Amino acid sequence: MSEDKPIPPETPAAEPVSKASEAPAAPAEAPAAPEPKPAPAVAAAPAAPAPAAPKPAAPAAPPKPAGPKATDASGKPLVAALAAAVPGSVLEAYEFVGETTVKVEPGKLVEACRHLKDAEGFTYLVDLTAVDWKERDPRFDVLLLLHSFSRGQERLRLKAAVGESCPSVTGVWLTANWMEREVFDMYGVRFDGHPDLRRILTWDGFQGYPLRKDFPVEGIDTGAAIYPERYPEGGGPGPKDPNRKVLS
Numbered sequence: 486m487s488e489d490k491p492i493p494p495e496t497p498a499a500e501p502v503s504k505a506s507e508a509p510a511a512p513a514e515a516p517a518a519p520e521p522k523p524a525p526a527v528a529a530a531p532a533a534p535a536p537a538a539p540k541p542a543a544p545a546a547p548p549k550p551a552g553p554k555a556t557d558a559s560g561k562p563l564v565a566a567l568a569a570a571v572p573g574s575v576l577e578a579y580e581f582v583g584e585t586t587v588k589v590e591p592g593k594l595v596e597a598c599r600h601l602k603d604a605e606g607f608t609y610l611v612d613l614t615a616v617d618w619k620e621r622d623p624r625f626d627v628l629l630l631l632h633s634f635s636r637g638q639e640r641l642r643l644k645a646a647v648g649e650s651c652p653s654v655t656g657v658w659l660t661a662n663w664m665e666r667e668v669f670d671m672y673g674v675r676f677d678g679h680p681d682l683r684r685i686l687t688w689d690g691f692q693g694y695p696l697r698k699d700f701p702v703e704g705i706d707t708g709a710a711i712y713p714e715r716y717p718e719g720g721g722p723g724p725k726d727p728n729r730k731v732l733s
Contacts, residue, residue, distance in 0.1 A: 555581040563605060563641070570600045586642045591627075591652065594645050595678075598629070598657045601643075606635040613654070613664035615672045619698035623648040625674055653678040671696035 558564055558580040564587060568575040574593035579586055589597050601607040609632040616626045629643040645651060653676035655661045665676040666685040673694040676682055684691060693700055 553582050555579040558585050558587075561585065566605070567597060567600060570604065571597045584640060584642060586644055588644050588646070591645045591647050594643070595652050595654055595657065597643070598654050601631060601641065602657055606633040607631040607641060608633065608635075610654075610658035610660050610664070611640070613661055613668065615668045615674055615696075617672060617696065617698045625651075625672060627651045627668065627674065629654070647674065649673065650675045650677055652676070653682075655679055670694070673697065 556579060558578040559568075559575070561578070561580075564575060564578040564585070567587065571593055574589055574597040575587055576590055577588040587597075611630040611632050613627070613629050615628065618624055618626065623646045625647050627645045627647055629645075631641045631643065633639045633641070651674055653661065653665055655665065655676075656678070662680070663685060665679055666682060668674050669676060669679075669682055670684040670686050670691075671694055683689060687695070693705060
C-alpha cells in the first residue's frame with residue numbers, strides 16, 4: 486500500500502489589482518508644433534546720403550607773368566652807325582627777345598644793305614620774305630634776315646613797309662635772286678632792278694598770289710590743261726608754255 490504524499494498548502498491566489506489603484510498610463514506626448522518661420526527681413530530703405538560738404542573755393546590762379554616787351558634799340562652802336570652812314574635810312578629800331586629789328590626807309594634799303602654788308606660784316610642773307618597786312622597802307626612788309634660771322638654770329642632783321650614794289654637787293658647779295666622771285670610769286674610784290682623777275686613756284690600766267698590774305702583758302706580753279714578750250718588765257722599754262730599738256 487502506497488503512502489499518501491502530503492498535500493502542499495494551497496498558495497493563496499494573488500488578489501486582483503483593482504483598476505482604480507492602477508496608475509494611469511501617461512498619455513502619449515503630442516508632437517511639438519513646428520516653430521513658425523521668421524518672416525523674411527524687409528530691406529530697409531537706404532538712408533538719404535548726407536549732403537556733401539561744400540568744396541573749398543579753388544585758390545585764385547596766380548597772375549600770368551608779363552611777357553617780354555620790345556625795347557628801344559636806336560642807341561645801339563650798330564644802329565647808330567647805320568643811321569650816320571646812310572642818313573634817313575633808319576625810321577625805327579627796337580630789340581625783342583634778343584633780336585634787333587631796324588625799320589628802313591624803302592628808298593634807302595639798297596644803300597643800307599650795302600653798308601651793313603661792307604662795313605658791318607653782314608655778309609650772309611639768311612632769308613628774304615614778306616608779310617601781308619591786308620587793311621594797311623602800305624600793305625606789305627618786306628623782311629630781310631642778316632647774319633654776321635665776324636661779329637660773333639650776330640643777326641639783324643631789316644623791315645621795309647612797301648606797296649606793290651620794292652627795290653631789289655640782288656646787287657648786294659646774289660642769293661636774293663630766288664628769294665625775291667618767291668615773294669613776287671606768292672605776294673605779288675615786284676622788285677625793281679631784279680635781273681629775272683618771274684614766277685618760281687607756280688607757272689607763268691597763274692592767277693593770283695597764294696599768300697595774300699585775300700586769296701581764297703579753298704584755292705582757285707587754275708584752269709586744267711586737259712581742257713584748254715574751256716578756260717580763258719591766264720587760267721592755266723599759256724599756249725607757248727612748255728609745261729602745257731593737252732590730253733586726247
